[in-house]
Amino acid sequence: MARILSAFAIGLLFGLGLLVSQMANPAKVLGFLDIFGAWDPSLAFVMGGAVIVSSLGYVVARRMGHAILAPKLEIPSRRELDPRLLAGAAIFGLGWGLVGICPGPALTLLSILPGEAAIFVAAMLVGMVLFRLVPQPGQSRVSSTLRGADA
Numbered sequence: 001m002a003r004i005l006s007a008f009a010i011g012l013l014f015g016l017g018l019l020v021s022q023m024a025n026p027a028k029v030l031g032f033l034d035i036f037g038a039w040d041p042s043l044a045f046v047m048g049g050a051v052i053v054s055s056l057g058y059v060v061a062r063r064m065g066h067a068i069l070a071p072k073l074e075i076p077s078r079r080e081l082d083p084r085l086l087a088g089a090a091i092f093g094l095g096w097g098l099v100g101i102c103p104g105p106a107l108t109l110l111s112i113l114p115g116e117a118a119i120f121v122a123a124m125l126v127g128m129v130l131f132r133l134v135p136q137p138g139q140s141r142v143s144s145t146l147r148g149a150d151a
Contacts, residue, residue: 021043
């Protein structure tokens with residue numbers, strides 16, 4: 001129960017942060033991405049603050065050596081770039097640049113602009129399903145669709 005409550009509280013805080021910082025405002029995000037036009041650099045400060053907080057979180061987690069509300073501490077260790085990662089980053093960047101929305105803010109926008117956000121969220125969910133259907137190297141198509149939430 002503590003894990004569920006903490007996930008809810010963190011998600012609520014994250015969504016509130018997206019709204020207050022205007023990271024969930026597609027017009028503001030598109031202004032930030034328009035570096036050769038009417039560039040609005042204010043979101044760089046939001047992102048910089050997020051990187052600092054996240055980095056501090058990683059430092060604390062590594063020093064503790066164990067998770068507080070999970071069975072084990074899982075910090076990603078892979079460093080190599082593979083075609084799936086590069087393709088995913090490119091698709092993410094294209095989507096973000098075209099509409100000014102990424103997954104976190106899209107879910108937040110469902111609460112304030114449900115009509116506009118629903119289209120993006122539906123497309124995002126279709127993309128997630130399609131990702132599951134593309135086998136990873138060395139993996140059959142059947143096993144990639146069956147791996148589910150443990151991937």
